[in-house]
Amino acid sequence: MANVSFTFNGESISANVPDNTLLVDFIRETLGKTGTHVGCDTSQCGACVIHINSESIKSCTMLAVMANGQDVTSIEGVSIDDEMHPMQQAFHENHGLQCGFCTPGMVMTAIELVTNNPTVSEQEIREGLEGNICRCTGYHNIVKSIQAAAKVMVEK
Amino acid sequence: MYQTKYVRATDTDDAVTKLDYEGKLLAGGMTLIPTMKQRLANPKTLIDLADCGLEGIKDLGNILKIGAMTRHVDVETSEVVAEEIPALAVLASKIGDRQVRNRGTIGGSIANNDPSACYPSAVLALDATIHTNSRDIAAHDFFVGMFETALEEDEIITAVSFPKPSTAAYSKFPNPASRYAMVGVFVAKGDTVRVAVTGAGEDGVFRHEGLETALVRSFAPEAVEAVTVSSDELISDMHAAGDFRAHLVKEMTKRAVAACS
Known part of the structure; x- marks a missing residue:
């Protein structure tokens, strides 16, 4: 068994789990936060994207114990004072989701994209979403949502 | 995934003592963990090199020395790499997706020697030296075959030294799904011209x-x-027949030469 201790959505958490527990399973099953999804099991789809120290990573491709001591944020941790994050709001307003399964990962990748590059272009958004797959193929409105959110995030 | 025991090494000596024949070294884990998830690898122990202090990029005059645990995103966004060997930054920016680049490392990529990985082409074309915990290995002696290198069982890559070329460029035809190189060509011009091809060779x-x-x-x-x-x-x-790959080798070489300034 491994002790897993890190900061999760601003709070310190600690639990003992088998060493081979994937970070995504730890978040969903041990911490009970199911906003982070498992879509493919082959590290391709990006439904499990979360932030570690504000960088997007695929939580299905990391062991939980590897995150020890880090600052981990899942989709549940991005809202500000119970209000949706501007990125979530923009997805809502621009119909940036169809079935919604890929959305948590899309939003997490998008927040990193815009935070690193507030003037991100459409081309850069499309390239930046390379690690996130939408099986509904709703990319057009996802890109539109991110562009809209970027404007709001720059103003804030 | 099969059961495994996870340990962190404090330095490379510590990693060697923790490494037995059923153990594996863990760098970014971007290949190893997916492989373990598919039960294609079953290491009894995983020795994480994250705390060994192997990351960082140093400008040593004629040489750019990149620590083994330096992530692709750090090479992609490094000012000194952009200034001294911009082709390396371009190569790093084309690996996988941004989540892979946020975790994957140069040492892990080279040690794995995937026949479709990008970095081996730069190492070979720039005539780099691979530093390990016990010796220095020249690029042309390092890559032995598909997924095979000159590394001994208890040998750990610590850094890679790239001599600065007068000009260099990397051109890649990515597989549309995996983003691995279907063919990638790294052209470097210095004392001579070196053309290294990845993604195409049966032996890497x-x-x-x-x-x-x-x-x-x-x-x-x-x-x-x-x-x-x-x-x-x-x-x-x-994904591609041999003759198509042969065609791509020429085409990617042309594009790389055209991109050399």
Whole structure:
């Protein structure tokens, strides 16, 4: 068994789990936060994207114990004072989701994209979403949502 | 995933003592963990190198020295790499997706020697030196075959030294799904011209003598035209037949030469 201790959505958490527990399973099953999804099991789809120290990573491709001591944020941790994050709001307003399964990962990748590059272009958004797959193929409105959110995030 | 025991090494000596024949070293884990999830690898122990202090990029005059645990995103966004060997930054920016680049490392990529990985082509074309905890290995001695390197069982890559070329460029034809190189060509011009091809060879990365000879004579995209690239010993699979890959080797070489400033 491994002790897993890190900061999760601003709070310190600690639990003992088998060493081979994937970070995504730890978040969903041990911490009970199911906003982070498992879509493919082959590290391709990006439904499990979360932030570690504000960088997007695929939580299905990391062991939980590897995150020890880090600052981990899942989709549940991005809202500000119970209000949706501007990125979530923009997805809502621009119909940036169809079935919604890929959305948590899309939003997490998008927040990193815009935070690193507030003037991100459409081309850069499309390239930046390379690690996130939408099986509904709703990319057009996802890109539109991110562009809209970027404007709001720059103003804030 | 099979059961495993996870440990963190404090330095490379510590990693060696923790490493037995059923153990594996863990760098970024971007290949190893997916492989373990598919039960294609079953290490009894995983020795994480994250705390060994192997990351960082140093400008040593004629050489750029990149620590083994330096992530692709750090090479992609490094000012000193952009200044001194911009082709390396371009190469790093084209690996996988941004989540892979946020975790994957140069040492892990080279040690794995995937026949379609990007970095081996740069290491070979720039005539780099691979530093390990016990010795220095020249690039041309390092890549032995598909997923095979000159590394001993208890040997750990600590850094890679890249001599600065007068010009270099990387051109990649990515597989549309995986983003691995279907063919990637790294061209470097310094004391001579080196052309290293990844993604195409059955034995992994290789240099192409015919292309190099033609480019020494005339360093221009047109010089590639007359060179014959044989499809013998090139990978032929569902993504691309050998003769298509042979065609891509020439095309990517032309583009890389054109991109050299």
